[in-house]
Amino acid sequence: MAIKQLGYVVIETAKADVWRDYMTQVVGAMSADESADGAAHYRVDDRVFRFRIVDSDVERLAAAAYEVDSRGSLDELAGKIEAAERDVAWGDDAGASIRGVEAYFSTSDPAGNGLEFYVGDAKSDQPFVSPQDVSGFVTGEFGMGHAVFAAPDFEKSHAFYRDTIGFHDTDLPHFRFSPDPEDPGMRFAFMHADNGRHHALAIGEMPQNPASCVHLMLEMKNVSDVGKCHDRMRGAGVEESASIGRHQNDQTLGFYMKTPSGFDLEIGCDSLVIDPGSWKATAHGQPSEWGHVWSWQKAMEESESTQ
Known part of the structure; x- marks a missing residue:
């Protein structure tokens, strides 16, 4: 059984119009045909969609959907998840058709974060054309990017993704964000699927947050695309969550901005490609080589300067 990639995400929102402008005017994604159930779909490559935006009265990431390598693997995975005492809900044919997959089921991790797993992947016969002239997004065998979730019960969630689902450890750092020796810090697990992307999930x-997501990540093909997206973010008045910087573990150069539903979207480039078969887990000591000044850090600095 192999987890191939992060295939798509499902977002529930009461701000579908805001998401449309955000995706097309800021991110540079392409509107796809409206789905049979009225949800809005957005493309960043040749897949029928990577973002599924569903009308709702809540703001959250409903599911990050991961592709597995076969129908047999999908059935096996469903059984393992049920054995781990997590609910599994199989989708019907209509739901599979809407998603461009052959079969899928929905579930959640021990922290309640939404997941889907599927087999089969449909491509569009229409070429991807960015409305903002983005030269392209790095997807293909690497998948659409990665998702990061809160895990209050860290050890239980880590074991679920590693032992039940089948993700592999890439980097297991313990970050401390202050000089206080009493600061307990935060443990993280960056985990890869069976491809060369440094992590498909982290x-x-x-603590859990209302949006059920810390951030999603999209990788653009070059730094010029990233810089232009940063300019579009500023021009549209979108809140910057973290300034441009380079991560230490996956070497991604990029920035973070708020989505209309409250979680963050990382836009980056030049990410490290690993050999998933031979990679040995690392434990980097800090998140970034340089940059990535977070909005909460700026707020603290401004408060200190005022005082």
């Missing part, structure tokens, strides 16, 4: 030892 969890952090932190």
Whole structure:
């Protein structure tokens, strides 16, 4: 059984119009045909969609959906998840058709974060054309990017993703964000699927948030695309969550911005490609080589300067 990639995400929102402008005017994604159930779909490559935006009265990431390598693997995985005492809800044919998959089921991790697993993947016969002239997004065998979740019960969630689902440890750091020796810090697990992307999923030892997501990540093909997206973010008045910087573990150069539903979207480039078969887990001591000044850090600095 192999987890191939992060295939798509499902977002519930009462701000579908805001999401439309955000995806097309800021991110540079392409609107796809409206789904049979009225949800809005957005593309960043040749897949029928990578973002599924569903009307709701809540703001949250409903599911990060991961592709497995076969129908047999999908059935096996469903059994393992049920044995781990997590609910499994199989989707019907209509739901599978809407998603461009052959079969899928929904579940959640021990922290309640939404997941889907599926087999089969449909491609569009229409070429991807960014409305903002983004030269392209790095997807293909690497999947659409990665998702990061809060995991208050860190050890239980880590074991679920590693032992039950089948993700593999890439980096297991313990970050401390202050000089206080009493600061307990936060453990993280960056985990890869069976491809060269450094991580398709990560969890952090932190309280759960209402959006059921810390951030999603999209990788663009070059730094010029990233810089232009940063300019579009500023021009549209979108809140910057973290300034441009380079991560230490996956070497991604990029920035973070708020989505209309409250969680963050990381836009980056030049990410490290690993050999998933031979990689040995690391434990980096800090999140970034440089940059990535977070909005909460700026707020603290401004408060201190005022005082």
